[in-house]
Amino acid sequence: MAAAEVLDTKGDNFTIPSKRSAPKTPFSTWFIRFLPAFIFASYVYSTRGPFQSRSCIAFGYNCRTFDPLQVQGIVDRSEYYGPVVDHYTHLFTTHEDLGGSLSVFVEGKPVIDLFAGSRDLEGRIPYDNRTLQQVYSSGKAVEGIVIARLVQKGLLDYDNKVSQYWPEFAQNGKENVRVVDLMVHESGVFHLDNDNWDLSWVSLQDKEAFSARLAKQRHFFGGDVQRAYQAVSRGWYLNEIVRRVDPQARTIGRIAKEELMVDYPDIELHYSHFDDDDDWETRLSPMVEYPVLKIIGRLFLHRFLQTNEYIGHPDIVPLHPLVGQLIRKWSISSKALTPRWAPFAKDFRTKEAHATESTSFSLKTNAHSLAKLMSMMANKGASIHPGQEPDLLTPKTYADATTYHSTRPCVITHDVMPLSRGGWIKERNFHGEGALKGVEVQGWGGAGGSLALWIEELDIGFSYVTNAFGAAEAVLGDFRGRALLEKVVYARKKELGLLA
Incomplete structure (x- = not known):
């Protein structure tokens, strides 16, 4: 060994040369390095249809085609309603839809009554006329009919007043709620406080304890009238009233x-x-x-690319501001729409949730x-x-409820949103400036995109149901169902x- 390589370890001043640490890479450098990858990921996730395999969305590999599209059902008066069906099938070929049903009644007769697509991303299980779908808040349309x-x-x-049918309800600011x-x-009970009660789907099965918990809930606005969407809780409160007034003590579901x-x-x-x-299976x-x-990707990618007819979808609309509110778990919107024990849509589909x-x-x-x-x-x-x-309702009841x-x-x-006494939307210009302008x-x-609507002046009954849970673009429906309705x-x- 060379003399220069020998360390003198004698004496009191012996030191070991320290290793110089590698310089830290600034965050800005990492950001610049990964920015192209982030832009690419945003691009492909925004311009390729969402309802297909991850490998297809990310890399264009193993992409499935709906060729031919599996469809069951009928189409009548195709010279008028054929373009509606064409647009519906286009949703599948662009992977904006996966499986579902579309039904349109005109003057009491079905002109479109279709089941299409598949129940799974792989396309192994067809979505046929025996398939059922959870439609989330679209069930409120039927809920309103039962109440009427x-x-x-x-x-x-x-x-x-609610307390006329359910005396225990009249507490904590709810005494005057009708x-x-x-x-x-506008009842002020859009959410349940968690104080002294561990809320879960299982705990809700104790009917008497749950009823007492609902009655105890405070009015969030101290009795003042404010509109606060009861996405989850309205049915619980209505059922407490219904089972008290129905001669057989039935619930809304049993009556339906x-x-x-x-x-x-x-x-x-x-x-x-x-x-x-x-x-269930x-x-x-x-x-x-x-x-x-x-x-x-949709939050960051320019809208021009998202709506380009070659790489995106022309009818796609911006995400609803509610998306940002749902991310903030402490927000009032998040509390109302995504309870602590069920933060995701899939949590509402379990057997425990439906018990x-x-x-x-x-x-x-x-x-x-x-x-x-x-x-x-x-x-x-x-x-x-x-x-x-x-008849479903008498003319007098229909007039009162609507x-x-x-x-x-x-x-x-x-x-x-303008609402009727029966709890339904009652709106003109429901979607844009097109054919729906001026039509009530x-x-x-419901969440995910389902719709249950009627148009009295044109004698139309309309419903769009899907298993492809769409992005939150509007409180009622998304670009798929709204475009179909138009x-x-x-x-x-x-x-x-009637066209000019």
């Missing part, structure tokens, strides 16, 4: 099954568990959620069932098969000779 029928029987009155306040989301499904045998309305437990389609990375009837989100049905009910509403509650099936109530800003959704649309929609209205106006 109880009003019709004299068992309820929209203007009566039934109509619940219907139009024992009356509506009996009076109209071709519809299915399941608010709670199935009679046959196997239906054999008939109920899973919900495929929108990719999180694609949402990030307690929750009519604000638990309905399992199909587009045909919803569109038929909406068709009767478009017929002012009258039967669409006179002499064969009974009477305009108010238009107020909602502190949860930050939207301003009534009904409701094309239906255009076709109907063309059929009636």
Whole structure:
């Protein structure tokens, strides 16, 4: 060993040369390095249809095509309604949809009644006419019909205080809350506090304890009238009233099954568990959620690229501001829409979630069932098969339930929507400046994109149901269902000779 390489370890001043640490890479350098990858990821997640395999979205590998698209059902008067079907199938070929049903009734007759696509991303299980789908808040459209029928029987009155039917409710600022306040989301109980009660789907199954917990809940606005969307809780409160006034102590779901499904045998309305437990696997389609990375891409990518007809979708619209609120778990919107024990859409599909009837989100049905009910509403509650099936509502009840109530800003959704006494939207210019301009649309929609609507002046009952959980673009529906409705209205106006 060379002398220069020998360390002198003698003496008191011996030191070991220290190693110089590598310089830290600044954050800005890392950001610049990964920026191209981030831009590319945002690009592909924003311009490729979301409902296909991750490998296809990210790398264009192993992409599935709907060729041919599996479709069951009927299309009538195709010279008018054919373009609606063409647009519907286009949603599948661009992977904006995966599986679902579309049903349109005109003058009480189905002109479109289709089931299409698959129940899984791999395309192994067809979405057929036996498939059922959880439609989340679209169930509120039927919920409102059941309440209206109880009003019709004299068992309820929209203007009566809730405490008249449920005395325990009159506490903590809720003494003056009326039934109509619940219907139009102005009851002040859009969320349940967690104090001294561990909320979970299992805990909700103790009916008496849960009822007491609902009654105890404070009014969030101290009794003042404010609109706050009851996405989850409205059905719980309505059911407490309904089972107290119904002679058989039934719930909304039981009434729907024992009356509506009996009076109209071709519809299915399941608010709670199935009679046959196997239906959970054999008939109920899973919900495929929108990719999180694609949402990030849509937040950052320029709208021009998202709507380009070659790489995006021309009808796509910006995400609703509510998306930002939901990310903030402490926000009032997040508390109302995503309870602590169920933060994701899939958490609302478990058997535990459906063990307690929750009519604000638990309905399992199909587009045909919803569109038929909406068709009767478009017929002012009258039967669409006179002499064969009974009326849904009397003219007086229909007029009362659909009477305009108010238009107020909602502190949860930050939207301003006109609502009727029965709790349905009652809005003109529902979507843009096209065929829907000036046309009054009534009904409701659900998370993920489902819609259940009627248009009285054109005698249309409409429903769009999907297992492809769309991004939050609007409180009611998204660009898929809204575009389909607009094309239906255009076709109907063309059929009636109303186009300029």
